[in-house]
Amino acid sequence: MAKYIINGGRPLSGEVTISGAKNAAVAIIPAALLVDGVCRIENVPAISDVNLYLKIFEQMGANIRRIDRSTIEMDCRGVRSHRPPFDIVSRFRASSYLIGAMLGRFGEAEVALPGGCDFGQRPIDQHIKGFTAMGAKVEFSGAAVHAKADGKLKGNYCRLDLVSVGATMNLMIAAVLAEGTTVIEPAAKEPHIVDLANFLNAMGADIWGAGTDTIKIRGVERLHGGTYSIIPDQIEAGTYLTAVTAAGGEALIKNVIPKHLECITGKLIEMGAEITEYDDSVHIRRTGTLRKANIKTMPYPGYPTDMQPQAGVCLALAEGTSIITEGVFDNRYKYVNELIKMGAQIQVDGKVAIFEGVPSLKGCPIKACDLRAGAAMVIAALAAEGQSVVDDVFHIERGYETFVEKLTDLGADIKRVEDMPPVRAKIS
Numbered sequence: 279m280a281k282y283i284i285n286g287g288r289p290l291s292g293e294v295t296i297s298g299a300k301n302a303a304v305a306i307i308p309a310a311l312l313v314d315g316v317c318r319i320e321n322v323p324a325i326s327d328v329n330l331y332l333k334i335f336e337q338m339g340a341n342i343r344r345i346d347r348s349t350i351e352m353d354c355r356g357v358r359s360h361r362p363p364f365d366i367v368s369r370f371r372a373s374s375y376l377i378g379a380m381l382g383r384f385g386e387a388e389v390a391l392p393g394g395c396d397f398g399q400r401p402i403d404q405h406i407k408g409f410t411a412m413g414a415k416v417e418f419s420g421a422a423v424h425a426k427a428d429g430k431l432k433g434n435y436c437r438l439d440l441v442s443v444g445a446t447m448n449l450m451i452a453a454v455l456a457e458g459t460t461v462i463e464p465a466a467k468e469p470h471i472v473d474l475a476n477f478l479n480a481m482g483a484d485i486w487g488a489g490t491d492t493i494k495i496r497g498v499e500r501l502h503g504g505t506y507s508i509i510p511d512q513i514e515a516g517t518y519l520t521a522v523t524a525a526g527g528e529a530l531i532k533n534v535i536p537k538h539l540e541c542i543t544g545k546l547i548e549m550g551a552e553i554t555e556y557d558d559s560v561h562i563r564r565t566g567t568l569r570k571a572n573i574k575t576m577p578y579p580g581y582p583t584d585m586q587p588q589a590g591v592c593l594a595l596a597e598g599t600s601i602i603t604e605g606v607f608d609n610r611y612k613y614v615n616e617l618i619k620m621g622a623q624i625q626v627d628g629k630v631a632i633f634e635g636v637p638s639l640k641g642c643p644i645k646a647c648d649l650r651a652g653a654a655m656v657i658a659a660l661a662a663e664g665q666s667v668v669d670d671v672f673h674i675e676r677g678y679e680t681f682v683e684k685l686t687d688l689g690a691d692i693k694r695v696e697d698m699p700p701v702r703a704k705i706s
């Protein structure tokens with residue numbers, strides 16, 4: 279198991295280049311299963327969730343070529359089975375997109391239930407509601423989902439009970455090769471929803487309205503090969519912006535779409551950061567004291583739940599009382615106990631957390647409870663006085679490409695170490 283050793287208390291300074299969006303990549307890669315040709319996908323982030331997907335497809339007979347660090351070519355015409363390997367699939371959340379992809383391609387899917395970050399109940403009932411509306415019969419047996427259509431899926435109106443990124447993506451993937459037209463309402467509007475639609479349209483799909491509440495998909499006979507470049511990662515960029523806000527200093531965050539960051543930068547400005555937007559980069563500077571702010575997480579264009587723990591670190595250090603209300607997940611405050619170990623004063627009551635700002639945090643052993651909570655722990659360690667050791671960093675490496683190297687380029691004192699084997703006591 280790897281850990282990060284961080285000596286905090288020094289401001290950050292320099293430049294960082296943002297990688298391709300994780301949440302777009304983990305939908306676009308399974309969607310490539312629908313393509314009758316070769317897909318060249320650029321700006322693919324080098325993270326472990328992507329590697330798991332590529333392993334699944336390779337094991338299933340796809341031909342995958344790595345052209346360079348961030349470009350892959352996928353030819354999935356050789357995949358014959360609707361049963362992806364259970365052991366790998368159950369290890370991450372986004373594997374649920376294999377249900378939509380397999381149903382779209384084969385009319386049948388037998389897929390292990392997804393794993394991923396644990397922030398309370400994460401049902402997939404809305405995905406199932408949509409597949410059922412499109413004519414699939416869906417059954418659960420043990421830890422797997424079995425979905426089967428009578429021939430091809432049939433386009434239909436999919437009215438969802440709530441706004442879900444995963445259900446919107448999964449139903450869009452399933453509907454692309456269905457007979458007739460599918461409508462998804464209310465659809466999620468995150469940048470990665472639009473990116474998936476753009477990818478599928480570049481391969482010959484007919485999708486309208488991505489980025490609005492209503493997405494319309496007219497089924498087509500086949501998708502052809504092509505080239506597509508994934509958008510930059512909104513949450514990775516937000517994480518570095520928040521790290522600079524918490525630790526102080528200044529940085530140029532390159533390869534971003536500033537519009538996607540406005541929901542995040544707006545709050546950082548309230549906390550005392552100075553932001554300058556350029557065409558494809560954002561400059562951030564924070565030198566004064568951190569100011570309190572109230573945050574409520576919501577679907578895009580609201581403040582992203584995936585930035586909630588990172589923002590929590592700034593608020594733990596901000597003057598006065600701040601309130602976070604988690605509006606998306608039931609239980610996303612596991613990181614709070616780790617911050618309290620560092621000297622933060624935070625009280626959680628259900629979906630609300632109240633932060634009484636303290637002047638400083640103290641470095642200590644802490645752990646990454648999940649992907650974004652892990653990023654938040656690194657930010658806390660960078661801002662804290664003294665040394666911290668962050669454990670369970672495999673969570674972080676699911677979603678952040680070369681995190682340690684990028685932070686080192688910003689002047690952070692951070693090292694990745696593998697656990698030493700336990701020392702056995704001598705029995706005399």
Ligand code: UD1
Pocket residue numbers: 301304371372399400401402403404405406440441442443444445466583584606607608
């Ligand atoms: C995706 C992101 C995750 C992000 C989240 C919200 C990926 C791989 N993951 O997760 O990083 O935090 O969006 O932006 O893109 N829900 C149901 N039934 C369903 C589906 C969802 O009740 O069938 C609920 C969830 O429990 C949650 C809310 O809807 O409370 C939103 O979840 P959803 O948008 O689906 O999140 P994910 O797709 O799991």
